[in-house]
Amino acid sequence: MKALEIDNLYKKYGENVAVNNISFDIEEGEFFGFLGPNGAGKTTTIGAITGIVKFDQGVIKVFDKDVVVDYREARMMIGISPQENNVDIWAPAEKILWYIGGYYGMTRNERKEKIPELLKLFDLERHKEKEFRMLSGGLKRRVMLARAMMHDPKLLILDEPTAGVDVELRHELWDYLKKINQQGKTILFTSHYLEEVEQLCNKIAVINKGEIIALDKKEKFTENGSSLEKTYLELIK
Amino acid sequence: MNYIGLKTFTFREIERFLRTSVQTILSPLISAALYILIFGVVVGARIDLIAGVKYIDFVLPGIVMLNLINSSFSQTAFSLYFQRFARHIEEVLTAPISYLEMIVGYVVGAVARSVVVGIGIYILAVFFSAATISHFWLFLFYAISVSVIFALLGLLIGLWSDSFEQLSLLNTFLITPLTFLGGVFNSIYMLPEGMQIYVRLNPFFYFVDGFRYSMIGVSESNIWIGIAIILGLILFFGSIVWYLFKIGWRIRN
Numbered sequence: 001m002k003a004l005e006i007d008n009l010y011k012k013y014g015e016n017v018a019v020n021n022i023s024f025d026i027e028e029g030e031f032f033g034f035l036g037p038n039g040a041g042k043t044t045t046i047g048a049i050t051g052i053v054k055f056d057q058g059v060i061k062v063f064d065k066d067v068v069v070d071y072r073e074a075r076m077m078i079g080i081s082p083q084e085n086n087v088d089i090w091a092p093a094e095k096i097l098w099y100i101g102g103y104y105g106m107t108r109n110e111r112k113e114k115i116p117e118l119l120k121l122f123d124l125e126r127h128k129e130k131e132f133r134m135l136s137g138g139l140k141r142r143v144m145l146a147r148a149m150m151h152d153p154k155l156l157i158l159d160e161p162t163a164g165v166d167v168e169l170r171h172e173l174w175d176y177l178k179k180i181n182q183q184g185k186t187i188l189f190t191s192h193y194l195e196e197v198e199q200l201c202n203k204i205a206v207i208n209k210g211e212i213i214a215l216d217k218k219e220k221f222t223e224n225g226s227s228l229e230k231t232y233l234e235l236i237k
Numbered sequence: 238m239n240y241i242g243l244k245t246f247t248f249r250e251i252e253r254f255l256r257t258s259v260q261t262i263l264s265p266l267i268s269a270a271l272y273i274l275i276f277g278v279v280v281g282a283r284i285d286l287i288a289g290v291k292y293i294d295f296v297l298p299g300i301v302m303l304n305l306i307n308s309s310f311s312q313t314a315f316s317l318y319f320q321r322f323a324r325h326i327e328e329v330l331t332a333p334i335s336y337l338e339m340i341v342g343y344v345v346g347a348v349a350r351s352v353v354v355g356i357g358i359y360i361l362a363v364f365f366s367a368a369t370i371s372h373f374w375l376f377l378f379y380a381i382s383v384s385v386i387f388a389l390l391g392l393l394i395g396l397w398s399d400s401f402e403q404l405s406l407l408n409t410f411l412i413t414p415l416t417f418l419g420g421v422f423n424s425i426y427m428l429p430e431g432m433q434i435y436v437r438l439n440p441f442f443y444f445v446d447g448f449r450y451s452m453i454g455v456s457e458s459n460i461w462i463g464i465a466i467i468l469g470l471i472l473f474f475g476s477i478v479w480y481l482f483k484i485g486w487r488i489r490n
Contacts, residue, residue: 013490044490050331053490072239072333080331086324090256102245103332 001063003028003155003186004049009058011044018044020210021058026188026203028063028154031181033201033218034190037236041210042190043083046159049188050080062155076104079153081144083160083190089133093124093143096132097150104151118146121176137164145173156180157188162196174200198228208236243338246329250346254312261312262353265304269358272300273365276422288424288455293365298449299421301358302383305351306416306444309384310391310408312347317395318404326488336482340392340475347388348381355380371454379448382467387412389474396478396487415441425457440466 004026011019019041026032036042047053049060049067060067065074087096094115101111119125122142127135132143141164148156158177162170177200181187191197197204204221206214214221214235221231254261277293277300284292320326329339362368370376390407398404419441425433436442443463450456482488 047490051489052327052330054485072335075331075333078331082327084324086327088320088325088328089323099245099249100328100332102248103239103242103329103334105239105241105333107241 001028005061007059011055022212031187031201033197033204036207040207077154079148080157081148094128122146155186194229242334246342247345254350266357298452299445302448306387308354309347309351310387312350313343313388313391314395344388348384351384372451376451383444386470392478419445
């Protein structure tokens, strides 16, 4: 089954075409790398999938649910960790998780059960009562990831989740993402660190100037002894 | 319908104003206490009966209404503006919550804040022997429906504003002047005849006068006209807010 189907997505900001009729699919269980330079259209595409961006044309489906027509069902299956922190900075980590669980229809008991689990998983137990604004960069990133996982989404969208994160957490995160991907979670992953994309993803799309310029299995990007970084740089020249 | 989502969003709005209760609850109570003390007691002691009642009884409903309006307007305007500014409105926009549920959550949060402030002022007024309610259901109708109007207006301003200055423009240039000119402190018959017609064109006059009727049983307008204006404004502002949320104006890219 397809976890995500994007068909002829088009989005313009004023005169600037951000995404120009792009189409691609992600199969259920895939670890999908979505690469491109800054301003290429990655975040706009993710915004269109999650409902933050109103797109001009095209159809997006998440596990066969249209993100506009069946937005409730579609959003129930998506968890997003955005590039920039978009939380109430005066709320403590525990509250942030409590609220987001509620938005996604989780009962009080479900939330009471899930929150300690996530706080432990992301090593946030000692910081659960601190206001978000008081946390370090790495801890903030952990809260964002825990928030994305709160309602146990089938499709996890991670927009540069390791930006500003220390090496230790980055490795812990890689291990965790590999584990949940092996358990069946579909992941859409963007990053400027190509070595982690190479290590984690099994399929990669490259977007540049609003258009998909390459889409293939990871091995295709690294065949003939080339590195992903070298292939990528050639593609976006 | 996402009942749990709506309930969570509404409670979050309530928790937001409770978190800053000095500013959102204590501050209007202090200002209302000063109004009651100065206008009701100090000045009021030197004024004869007005519309057949003591001045403090006459002025109290207007003071309560003034604070209900300010509380509900500020709640939604600041909440939505901050959520847009800090971008955490995206948390709700990406969740399975409809536009209507968002609007209801904001409005219920604002009405809750107004009710808390209104009850506080009413308790204060008890100490000045000025708290009466003649028509309870009408009292409830006015308190809630006028709060809803200004909660919706606050949402419009919260959407429109790009700065703190813009956020306070409507309050400074429209809400405060029209409330004061709407008969909070004076009977319409104290004004020159030529001015009375303009006061009758001011919807705030009907909010204050109707609320006064519900509290002390004295009215200078037709209550039914007031109720029709209130329901019409709820429908009008409600439709605009719903449409703007639906098209994602200033909240979705």
